[in-house]
Amino acid sequence: NAASDATGSGTGVLGKKLTFNTTLNNGAYVLVDQSRGGGVETYSANNGSSLPGDLVSDADNSFTDKGQAAAVSAHYNIEKVYDYYKNNFNRNSYDNKGATLKSTVHYGNDYNNAFWNGQQMVYGDGDGRTFIPLSGSLDVTGHELTHAVTEYTAGLQYRSQPGALNESMSDVFGNFIEGNHDYLVGEDVYTPNTPGDALRSMSDPTKYGQPDNMSDYVHTGQDNGGVHTNSGIPNKAAYLTIESVGWDKAQKIYYRALTTYLSPRSQFSDARAALLQATSDLYGQGAEYNAVASAWDQVGVK
Numbered sequence: 001n002a003a004s005d006a007t008g009s010g011t012g013v014l015g016k017k018l019t020f021n022t023t024l025n026n027g028a029y030v031l032v033d034q035s036r037g038g039g040v041e042t043y044s045a046n047n048g049s050s051l052p053g054d055l056v057s058d059a060d061n062s063f064t065d066k067g068q069a070a071a072v073s074a075h076y077n078i079e080k081v082y083d084y085y086k087n088n089f090n091r092n093s094y095d096n097k098g099a100t101l102k103s104t105v106h107y108g109n110d111y112n113n114a115f116w117n118g119q120q121m122v123y124g125d126g127d128g129r130t131f132i133p134l135s136g137s138l139d140v141t142g143h144e145l146t147h148a149v150t151e152y153t154a155g156l157q158y159r160s161q162p163g164a165l166n167e168s169m170s171d172v173f174g175n176f177i178e179g180n181h182d183y184l185v186g187e188d189v190y191t192p193n194t195p196g197d198a199l200r201s202m203s204d205p206t207k208y209g210q211p212d213n214m215s216d217y218v219h220t221g222q223d224n225g226g227v228h229t230n231s232g233i234p235n236k237a238a239y240l241t242i243e244s245v246g247w248d249k250a251q252k253i254y255y256r257a258l259t260t261y262l263s264p265r266s267q268f269s270d271a272r273a274a275l276l277q278a279t280s281d282l283y284g285q286g287a288e289y290n291a292v293a294s295a296w297d298q299v300g301v302k
């Protein structure tokens, strides 16, 4: 906790007044939270594509300009994502060694996406029709940071079945972090003129064109072997598991499987085994164990 820690406030993407940690630096307040691990730092690419861009700053520590909303949401949401992993699993950032959490907003022009580039999180502003600034969604920021956690733990390769598991872990923990049990991905920032829709649904993947059973696995060369499509299968299994064993036990089972049993080339069947092993470790081979087995049976993965 550096001495220069300050408490800033501002307006987020969804119009909420948020407070967060800032740092006084050369007479201006910057979006640097030195209280969490190696820090949470939020930058702007100023609609360019060079990263990380410039630290977002404000003279009076009140980040209320419209142009600051994406940064305010990113900074605030990543503080919450850091706290989720620290408070629930005592994990200190994605590497468990206090790596600095860097986010860049205002990436590109009307950029309808968000991603983890191996070093940092990057958020587009959206075009205002398909997306509003994507850092406004806690499940999206949780999704992106979980890619980093996966990289430093299971290391699931980003293609075919391991890649779909990688994607699913990001959707699953994005939902745990958001905590509203809607099993949706990106709903807060997707199509502002169409309430209630989302990019993906874990409870009904088929609603947005994803398979929810191994019998419908999509073999394609697109998107690294359909990682954002075939993630519907493990996502559905996660939904069924959470509904059976409950939110708290499911979180512990998934975290233990991700950090202890999954590995770079794990296939869906290996994920079933990893989750069963994690369940057995934590809760024995009773109701929870049978629920996990049943979930994967229902999506056609033995």
Ligand SMILES: CC(C)[C@H](Cc1cn(Cc2ccc(C(=O)O)cc2)nn1)C(=O)N[C@@H](CCCCN)C(=O)O
Pocket (backbone or CB within 6 Å): 112, 113, 114, 115, 116, 130, 134, 140, 143, 144, 167, 185, 186, 199, 228
């Ligand atoms: C997290 C989530 C909100 C985000 C959503 C997303 C956005 N897009 C592009 C996109 C653009 C337009 C539409 C449309 O309906 O018109 C839909 C999707 N595809 N996926 C997403 O899933 N991003 C990928 C980005 C991957 C980049 C390649 N590594 C990821 O983090 O896995």
Ligand SMILES: [Zn+2]
Pocket (backbone or CB within 6 Å): 143, 147, 167, 170
């Ligand atoms: Zn992803």
